[in-house]
Amino acid sequence: MSLPERYVQNYPELGDKPGRTIFAVTAKSDLTALLKLARTGRGKGVDGPSRYEQFVEKRREIEELLPSGVTLRDLKKADRLSSNIELAKFIRDRMTEKVFGHCGRLPESILVRYGQIVNSLISDVVQKMFREDEWQIDHMNEVKSCNDPAKLLLLSMDRRYDERIRFEAKRKLILIDLIAKIDTYIEEKKDGLDRLNDLMNERLFVRNGHMGKHSDMYLLSQHEDVSMRCIEVECLPSPPDQIPDGHKLTPIAVRQFTREDGSAANIVVEQRTKSPISRVLKMLRRDTKDMSLLDRDLNGLQVICQSQEDINEFQSALQRAAKAEGLEFREVYGRQKGNVGSAALELTKVNYIIGGVNYEFQIFTQRQFINYMNLRGGSWKEYEVARFFDHRLDEALFPQSIYPAINRSEAKETAMEYARSS
Numbered sequence: 001m002s003l004p005e006r007y008v009q010n011y012p013e014l015g016d017k018p019g020r021t022i023f024a025v026t027a028k029s030d031l032t033a034l035l036k037l038a039r040t041g042r043g044k045g046v047d048g049p050s051r052y053e054q055f056v057e058k059r060r061e062i063e064e065l066l067p068s069g070v071t072l073r074d075l076k077k078a079d080r081l082s083s084n085i086e087l088a089k090f091i092r093d094r095m096t097e098k099v100f101g102h103c104g105r106l107p108e109s110i111l112v113r114y115g116q117i118v119n120s121l122i123s124d125v126v127q128k129m130f131r132e133d134e135w136q137i138d139h140m141n142e143v144k145s146c147n148d149p150a151k152l153l154l155l156s157m158d159r160r161y162d163e164r165i166r167f168e169a170k171r172k173l174i175l176i177d178l179i180a181k182i183d184t185y186i187e188e189k190k191d192g193l194d195r196l197n198d199l200m201n202e203r204l205f206v207r208n209g210h211m212g213k214h215s216d217m218y219l220l221s222q223h224e225d226v227s228m229r230c231i232e233v234e235c236l237p238s239p240p241d242q243i244p245d246g247h248k249l250t251p252i253a254v255r256q257f258t259r260e261d262g263s264a265a266n267i268v269v270e271q272r273t274k275s276p277i278s279r280v281l282k283m284l285r286r287d288t289k290d291m292s293l294l295d296r297d298l299n300g301l302q303v304i305c306q307s308q309e310d311i312n313e314f315q316s317a318l319q320r321a322a323k324a325e326g327l328e329f330r331e332v333y334g335r336q337k338g339n340v341g342s343a344a345l346e347l348t349k350v351n352y353i354i355g356g357v358n359y360e361f362q363i364f365t366q367r368q369f370i371n372y373m374n375l376r377g378g379s380w381k382e383y384e385v386a387r388f389f390d391h392r393l394d395e396a397l398f399p400q401s402i403y404p405a406i407n408r409s410e411a412k413e414t415a416m417e418y419a420r421s422s
Contacts, residue, residue, distance in 0.1 A: 111176075114183075115147025118175045121277045125397060129388055129415045130406065137403050143168040149176060167402050175280060178289075182279050185291040192299040192357045193271055199354070203321035206256040206264050217266070219250040221370045227377075228420075230370040235266065235306070248374065252304065259313045265306065267314060272300035272362060285391045295358060303363040311348055311363050318352070327355040347372065381419035385412065 122139050130137055142165050146152055155161065156170040201211040221233040223246055235254075243249050256264040274282065274297045286293060305311045322329035332351035348363040364372060372380055388394065389412045398406060 268304035
C-alpha cells in the first residue's frame with residue numbers, strides 16, 4: 001500500500017530512485033544476497049537474462065537501503081571480509097564518515113542517544129495517537145534495543161526476521177539519520193536565545209532585586225460548558241482554596257516590564273523550543289530536509305500579556321531595549337492568526353530581526369492564551385492530533401500493510417477525546 005504523493009520523493013538515504021515511499025518495505029535480500037551482489041556487481045558472469053534481471057532488481061533494492069554516501073562499490077570491498085561482524089564494522093565506518101559527518105566510528109554514547117530519541121518518538125506517538133492500539137504497534141524488542149546504524153541496516157535486509165521487524169529497523173535507521181542532521185544543524189545555531197535572554201534581562205525586565213526573578217501567579221478562568229471558550233479570566237497571587245464549577249486554574253511564572261509611561265506591567269515570557277521529537281515530526285510533516293525550516297523554532301518565544309494594549313507596549317519596549325544596546329531591530333512580518341481554521345482563536349504572531357537573528361514571537365492576551373489551551377476545536381492539543389492524521393504521518397510511520405489491525409478513524413477520534421480531556 002503506497003503513501004500519498006507527498007511522501008513519494010527522492011530520499012537520499014534510500015538511494016536516488018524516485019517513486020518509492022519513505023518507509024516502504026522493499027528489502028527482500030538477506031546478507032548472503034548482499035554479499036553475492038557485491039561480488040557480481042552488475043551481473044557479470046550470470047547466466048540467462050532472468051537471472052540477470054533478478055540481480056538488477058536486488059541491486060535496486062539494496063541501493064534504496066544504503067544511506068547517503070554508501071555505494072555498491074563500497075560494498076564490493078566488503079566481499080573480502082570474512083564475517084558479518086567485519087561487514088557491520090565496515091558499513092558503520094562508512095556511514096559515520098559520510099552520513100553523520102564523523103571520521104572513524106561515531107561515539108557509542110551519541111548513537112545510543114539518537115536511538116533513544118527514536119524510541120521515545122515512537123512511544124510518544126503511540127501513546128498520544130494510538131492509545132488503544134499500543135500493545136499491537138509499539139516497536140519490537142529487536143529494534144528497540146538496537147542503536148547501531150550498521151546493525152539496523154543489516155537487520156532490515158535479513159529475511160529470517162518478520163517483515164514488521166525489518167520495516168521497524170529501516171524506519172529507525174532513517175529517523176536516526178534525520179535526528180543526526182537536525183542535531184548538527186542546531187549545534188551551529190544554539191546561542192540565539194541566550195543573546196535575547198541577556199538583552200531582556202539587561203534592558204527589558206524589571207529586576208526586583210535579581211535578574212531572572214519571577215513571581216508564581218495563577219490564572220482563574222471561567223468557561224462556557226460546551227465550547228470551553230473563556231468567558232472571564234482573573235490573575236491571582238495565590239491559588240484559591242476551591243476551584244468553582246466551570247472554572248480552570250492555570251499556573252504562570254510572571255515577570256514585569258516597564259511601559260512607556262514608567263508603570264510596570266505583568267508579562268510571561270517562555271522559550272518556545274521544540275523537543276527533538278517535535279522537530280523530527282515537523283520535518284516529516286513538511287516533507288522536507290531543509291533544516292532552515294527549524295530556525296523559527298530554535299529562536300521562538302511565547303509571551304502572555306494582560307491586554308492588547310500591553311502587547312503593543314511590550315513590542316515597543318523590546319524595540320527600545322534593542323536600540324539601547326545598539327542592535328539592529330526590524331519587523332519581518334506580523335499578523336493575527338487563527339489556529340486549526342478557527343477564526344475565534346487569536347494571537348499575535350510576529351517575527352523580528354534583532355542583532356541579525358530571526359526571532360519568532362507568539363504573543364497572547366491572558367484570555368487568548370486560555371482559549372489556546374482549552375477551546376474545543378481550536379486548542380493546541382487538538383491541533384497536534386489533527387495535523388498528525390491530516391498530514392498522513394500515521395500511514396508514514398505505521399503503514400497499514402505492516403499494522404493492519406489499526407482502525408485509523410477510531411484512533412483519531414480517541415486521540416481527540418483524550419486531547420480535550422487532558
